[in-house]
Amino acid sequence: MSIDKKLLNIILVFLLIVIISSGILFKNFFTSFSQVGELEKYYYNFNSYNDLSSDILLMTINLQDYISYSEGEYLDIYFKHSSLAIKKELELLNSASLDNKQEILDMIEMTKSYISFVDKEVIPVIKSNEYSTEDLKSLHLRNKVFSQELTEKLRATTSANHIRFDHYFQGTIIKMNGNIMLLLVILLSALIILPWFMFKTFHPFLSHCFYLDKLAHYNKFASIFVDNKGYIKHINNSAKELFGILPSSIQDRNIQDIPGLFPHLQSITQPLLQVLLQDKEISKYRISYALDGRNIDLSVDYSPIMILNKSAGAMLVAVVTDTQKDKPLLLDTLEKERKRISIEIHDWIGRYMSTIIHSLDYILRLNKNANIKGELLDSLLDLRSHCQTAAIEMRGIMNDIHPYLIDKVGLISALESYVLTFEKLNKIKVYILYQDRALRIKKKDEIIIYRIIQEGLSNITKHAKATEVDISFTVLNDLLKIEIQDNGGTDGDFVAGKGLWGMKERASLIGGEISFGQNDSGFCVTLTVPIMPGGQLNE
Known part of the structure; x- marks a missing residue:
């Protein structure tokens, strides 16, 4: 410019x-x-x-x-x-x-x-x-x-x-x-x-820089900028999510310090030194690296940044290869198959189980006047109790496989039904807080939000000593903010695992962002989802 x-x-x-x-x-x-x-x-x-x-x-x-x-x-x-x-x-x-x-x-x-x-x-x-x-x-x-x-x-x-x-x-x-x-x-x-003269002179240059900065920040491609001395000066949101790092932990660090701090980024950031020294672009550099037990294939472009014919630094732009882009379709197919299995269980095993329970109830009522006693009565009552327990557990399994209530009455009602079973099994009180039961989100996004909340509650039972959980829904402008807050305390250091990674993956499929952290009372998961045009009113 x-x-x-x-x-x-x-x-x-x-x-x-x-x-x-x-x-x-x-x-x-x-x-x-x-x-x-x-x-x-x-x-x-x-x-x-x-x-x-x-x-x-x-x-x-x-x-x-x-x-x-x-x-x-x-x-x-x-x-x-x-x-x-x-x-x-x-x-x-x-x-x-x-x-x-x-x-x-x-x-x-x-x-x-x-x-x-x-x-x-x-x-x-x-x-x-x-x-x-x-x-x-x-x-x-x-x-x-x-x-x-x-x-x-x-x-x-x-x-x-x-x-x-x-x-x-x-x-x-x-x-x-x-x-x-x-x-x-x-x-x-x-x-x-x-x-006026300054505006005429510098406006094109400043506009160019401003829009490039905005483009780098909001671009879906991961980008990292280093100055001409090799210090990292900018990392956008996409890079933060893709590489699993916080900007504050890598900001103003030299590229040569990266192997010691973030070993998994060494192969990604190392070519930046070559670009700084030679002022030559490296295009479509293929890298595969491991993060949280998964392999991610990337295509990375490295470009020198020149201002007034002088080197100002270098930038890398990383793109997930096509093998990673089939995840939304794969997840959608998986949810459809889960739904089919849930319906099969309900229509066949559920129907037979219901018939057995009704038959036992009929036998007990029919022989009530005969005054059946002893081992036969106890066996019939135990059989009836086992069948009833099996039916309840079967509904829980069906709900885990696919929450059928979402299709009928919406996300909030499906969660309330799931929470009832969760509270009985885990002895943890769950409060669902909302301003309006009607959420303007797409039907296909509801199941993903449900799975994220389900995973969040599962993590609480595994890792927290909580007795209460608050799930709050807040609408801010065009965003739906969902917070899962427990009272399990702040003992120990927070380390992200595969469960949290899976929640991040699901959130990214619906254009959302998710963050984790500890506060005064316990652990908090915050999910932010855009309310997209075309979202339906679900009550």
Whole structure:
């Protein structure tokens, strides 16, 4: 699968644009912190100039009132605001830059001259009470001149600060914002266009990989993938079932470790090394291997996996040969023959057995008035009991050979009948749990499910110390989930045998999956069967 190099070059250009734009934006972002600090400084100065203007105004007004009325409260207010004015001017001096420091120094000197005028001329004259009207007019006039000079000086200093702020804002902030907006437009445009080019470039490749992965996972053929270093990276469900292994036990294992871990897989996985070394395909490699006492014939294909002309690993795909594909037909034929034998037993041996029992009942009723006693009566009663026991066992054998109730009343009812006999013979209580007696499964699938449950119960009697068994039927979407759970405890390690293998074989014939395992209470068998279109309602 190739990638369009022209589109790839375009993607690289857009990625370069995104990286450069992002870098410049980050630089402006960090620069903006210092610019925000500068703006805060200007804002603080504006407030300080406003406060200073208010203090100077109140300082001169209250001195004017003190000159006019000679009352001490006006002098106190003057002292307060003159002190605040000097304090504000010193704060402005400390925060001033080199270009406006002299303006603030001049403002401080003018304020000190005004305070000196008050201390040396105004206060002594007023407190002496030896002043004329001309003296007051002179003081008023000089206070007015000082007030105008201070106000004009403050206005000029404030105006200069405004001009510097406007120059900074226009030359720095607005310019920076314009650059940021331009970079954002470029970046957003690149980010919008880039995914489209990436989609056009990598979509065929990713789709190819995605669908290959899905195909490998759900394919009915067993497949195993190893990387270019020989480590197993993927094993699908079919391989798990065919080779009798759990993915977790083989995942990330090297092929060279397989003979020690899974000896039966050595002949299957060994050719993968040759494929990795030579990058050559091996087709229709015939292998026969043993698993759980059975021989399985396989046809295996080994293929190197190449990405961008480089080895990415190798894959094996194993197919069961045609000799294994006749099992559904063989099992169907076997069930038909079992059904025929069951009917023969019922129609011939069952009929004769029923006749014998009825005849014995007739003889016992006929001779009831004759008061038969002794060995003859005991023999007749024993014969009748033996015949009745034989008839019950014969029905059990018939049910084992072929559960005739399935054909008449369905799977659930057939199981309930079988469970009654099972409980009596094995002293194990069985509970059948279901949401609905009607199961939408095909008639031919019911007998296979019945056999799996039958084998599960048989395994419990052989291997578990159980007193209770739960058989639950649950319908989830288009799946029927059947769980066989016993309370036999978790003593000992679980080892799959031929019985469990046979259950797996039967489940695969109807497209189902089966799993085994131990939990807190005992052993659990879980069978999942698809509810196929055309399934019948069986009640």
